[in-house]
Amino acid sequence: MRSLTRELGIADRVDFVGFLASPELVRLLSTADVCLSPEPSNALNDVSTMIKVVEYMGLGRPTVAYDLRETRFSAGDAALYAPPNDEAAFADRIETLLDDAELRGSMGAAGRQRIEDELSWAKSEEQLLRAYERVLASR
Numbered sequence: 001m002r003s004l005t006r007e008l009g010i011a012d013r014v015d016f017v018g019f020l021a022s023p024e025l026v027r028l029l030s031t032a033d034v035c036l037s038p039e040p041s042n043a044l045n046d047v048s049t050m051i052k053v054v055e056y057m058g059l060g061r062p063t064v065a066y067d068l069r070e071t072r073f074s075a076g077d078a079a080l081y082a083p084p085n086d087e088a089a090f091a092d093r094i095e096t097l098l099d100d101a102e103l104r105g106s107m108g109a110a111g112r113q114r115i116e117d118e119l120s121w122a123k124s125e126e127q128l129l130r131a132y133e134r135v136l137a138s139r
Contacts, residue, residue, distance in 0.1 A: 029059050033104060034097045037065035041084030049074040054119065057111030062104045064093040074119070078111025 035056040067081035082089035
């Protein structure tokens with residue numbers, strides 16, 4: 001990747017930060033205008049949400065992702081979706097967001113709201129406890 005950034009003439013605009021602890025990661029992600037989830041369509045990615053998508057939403061950041069079933073379920077209106085594995089369409093979605101501050105803002109707000117209303121631990125805890133109650137009641 002480092003070689004590719006040099007070949008493309010963008011090495012001065014790309015940082016490879018490596019592993020970051022949570023406070024550093026949050027600080028860095030908070031500076032992003034657009035966040036990316038470029039996982040290709042495959043058997044695992046179509047049924048798993050990458051944790052970064054939820055982290056982006058929690059920070060109120062819009063995301064560009066491939067249109068994978070679980071990513072769409074989790075991100076909802078907080079992401080622009082490209083057809084799976086269509087790199088040109090993915091790049092177009094990035095450009096769309098970079099060119100539209102209002103859209104970025106509304107998508108970021110939608111993601112943050114979705115976390116608070118539907119995906120927070122408090123909501124997950126309620127659902128998990130109900131599931132345990134149903135299982136234990138059937139015993």
